[in-house]
Structures are given as C-alpha cells and as structure tokens.
Amino acid sequence: MRLFPIVFLLVACDTSVDQSQACAEWVSCIDARDAQLGITTDNDRFQLGGDCWGNPEIGELCDKACIAGLDQMRTAYDDLPEACL
Numbered sequence: 001m002r003l004f005p006i007v008f009l010l011v012a013c014d015t016s017v018d019q020s021q022a023c024a025e026w027v028s029c030i031d032a033r034d035a036q037l038g039i040t041t042d043n044d045r046f047q048l049g050g051d052c053w054g055n056p057e058i059g060e061l062c063d064k065a066c067i068a069g070l071d072q073m074r075t076a077y078d079d080l081p082e083a084c085l
Contacts (some may be wrong), residue, residue, distance in 0.1 A: 017059040019048045025083075026066035029073060039065035 023046045030043050045051040045062070054057030073084055 009031075015055040017053050017056050019046075019050075019053055020059065020063040020064050020066065022070065023052065023066040029070060029080070029084035030064035031041050033073075036081050039044070 027043055027047050030041050034041050046066060051058070053059055070084070073080060077084075
C-alpha cells in the first residue's frame, strides 16, 4: 500500500481541463479549410489532449483564441466550408 499516497497525489494534482466547445469548432473548421485548400495547419495544441488543456489558465486563453479565430475566419472569408459556419 505504499503506492496509494503517490497515486492519490498524482490524481489530486491533475489540473487538466476539457477541450472547450469553441476550440472543438476551431479544430473542425481548420481541418475542413485545410482539406479545401490542400494544406496542413499545425493546430495540435487546440485539439483534444493538446497543450491547451493542461491547466485552467491556459485552457481559458486557448478558448479565447479559438473564439477570436472563428470570428476572424467568418469575417475574412466568404468561401468557408460548412464546418466553419
């Protein structure tokens, strides 16, 4: 039972957060736009399990970035795929 305190501390210290809805939409939009344009965008940090979801503070910043990114995409482009609308 010596491992119990260690396991308890590791679980108790987990500060990860779930991927936000805005970032799930952002990832879908970027993936669809990449397919439309034949390019690849590195958006790993925003994906489920990405660096954005390691703690609440970073998660909040990433969520704001995804919201702003979606707004900007919708304003800047008329030919967006359905996933971006």
